Amino acid sequence: MISQSTVKLIQKNEIAENTFQFIITKPKDFSFNSGQFMFLDFANPVNTDDNPTFRAMSIAAAPHEENLMFIMRGSESAFKKNMMEMNDGDEMVIKGPMGHVTLPQNMNQPIALIVAGVGVTTARSIIKHEEHQKTNRQVTLLYANRTKKSIALHEELQNIELQNYKPVFTLTRETQEWDGETGRINEDMIRKYVDDIKNTMYYIVGTKAFIESMEEVLKNMDIIKENIQFDNFG
Template sequence: MSLPITKLVKKIEVAEQTMSFEFEKPAGFSYKAGQFADYTLMDPPETDKEGNTRGFSLSSAPYEPNLMCTTRMRDTAFKRVLKDMPIGTELELDAPYGSFTLHNKVARPAVFLTGGIGITPVRSMVLQSVHDRTGHTIVVFSSNKRPEDAAFLDELKHLEESSANVTFVATMTEPENSQQPWDGETGFIDQDMITRYVGDLSTPVYYLCGPAGLVSAMRSLLNGAGVDDDDIRTEEFTGY
């Protein structure tokens, strides 16, 4: 069976060295917020040992008209081709995959502990929850070095302002290196920071998303605070 074909319709820089790419949604295609897709370049002008296929979280919410993926722009053949790709270029789409999706029990808050580009599936899940009025209480922690590095920073701030159920906590670990003023949280996500915004740590379902080191550190922190692994869901980003 041949894979669906999608077309690039838009590309935009959403943070330093970070771009979002929007693709046409194939007819009949559906997915759950938080899932990912494999994109394959068709006859690219260059390639390397990493190949012509990449898996990206869908940073778009299912209700949005296009499919969006967001990625750090490392210097690889795939990402050079993607960055320079003309609008209208076709790619193969193999999706959806993954079970990093929002839990059903509305009585339990959803707490997202993310680092860097790990915010991508979280954007999808939070926007879809607000759109569907699921009623989940949502707290999103997003850790970056500087505001310039933080994808969807302004969008998620605005979402918090317009939604009573969403709390967005951005923290910067190197704000002194920023060209922008920063008056929000600083330092790495720790138990004190989480407790200030969440309260009882035993109640939520936790979603850990980002580099492997962050995911491991957050799991250890939560386990140390008495949170069971059954209440922790993870998605590691390696290599971007």
């Protein structure tokens, strides 16, 4: 059921270049699934512009965690200004959860998260959930960023305690002092890290352009539609 609640900011952190994490209180008896999103809004927004006062944001927290978490890039929009000007204890309104990204019922089916930039939100929720469930299936994270400074949650995502977990970070605009992957996520990179190409469930998270290009890559690899899910940030 879609519900609306008033919640409070617990903490705001800059976790990568122009990328902010908001930890907020979780309403009592609120439940959601990894991969879902919410609408974030303000009862009395300080800044306004021609656009709506609310935005869709994926829940970066996992369902078992005590608080909710959202991660977003800064911008000049009135909504982002309202977010950035929040102080600890300030209130905001959340509506949801919504969205239909689902994890495979078959606990042996591997999953691969193909994400760019702030799309890491959905990936974090899913990976932390898998860690909490202590699953054994292969979980591969392919996470693209322009530069090292723009990687959000780098350390946390490297140190997940899952038996069969492969975190892969790739930079598309920087190669110096970096011993990880470079360049865009492509077929070769997917084949290098995903063991069971055909049976893996793929989650593509990011902008429309990123999703379209990754969908094309997976289509050329003959991955069936049923094994591809999207979280389109627009």
